[in-house]
Amino acid sequence: MEKRIINNYEEFEALLGQVIGVSDYVQITQEQIDKFADATLDYQWIHTDPERAAKESPFKTTIAHGYLSLSMLTYLWYNVVDVRNVKMIVNYGIESLRFQQPVKVNDKIRATVSLNDIKNLRGIAKIQVKIVVDIEGERKPAYDCLVNFLYHFE
Template identity: 60%
Template sequence: MVVIRNHQEFESHLGKEFGISDWHTITQEQVNQFADATLDHQWIHTDPDRAAVESPFKTTIAHGYLSLSLIPYLWKQVVDVQNLKMEINYGIESLRFGQPVLVNSEVRLRVRLSGILNLRGVTKSTIAIELEIRDQKKPAFTGEAVFLYHFNG
């Protein structure tokens, strides 16, 4: 795990890969809970019996936004940003979904620092992200996550 305590340490990683998170299994229970939280109960996500018959994937799939919501959790497995007053999810840029994540698939996040700015003492970091699916060539998504870090002192 990479530990970062200030802007200069962050900046030293520009253009470099930070690493890869652990594998995380997407379960039907997690998909159902996400459906409840977002009020998106489309059958392709929540009805395994119907999906087995009608879906081209023959199983349920995770919501695209569920896979995106894993970014902070998986990011924190790779990089430990310390000495913070505050951290803000600022945006996602150039996002492309490559393929769906089937329920019971394992995913992991590959991250690289693609850009960094010092905005009057606030670090704006742009992190190239790719959600890999175990045993699949194409990722679930690629893009750039943008975080703002307010370091102490």
């Protein structure tokens, strides 16, 4: 998919209430899950022990940490947009996060992004995007949330 190019506040504002774009799918591998466990010291067997998960987990396989799938938001967002003429971008917060379904090892996820709100804070664009992360082949999404960014345009 081609990225949507946004050059300034006005181009963001014109997208209010619309779908900005849909990212490509990205696969979540056991290697990623294991590295995330190393980074966060969260070694719960449901994430890191494929043999035990196959026997004891209701999912019959390992699942990604919820926060691993959440940490993919930045990658998925930048797969959708190319915001130009920016001095600085600040991740400002996440609201209304709701995990709905686990991401199993080797699942592919993607994001559908809509512009929910935009405000001009003395020359800084505060944008709020609704992001729904779905799993290829699944009816329910992995999660959805409202993400706030501050864009300091040049």
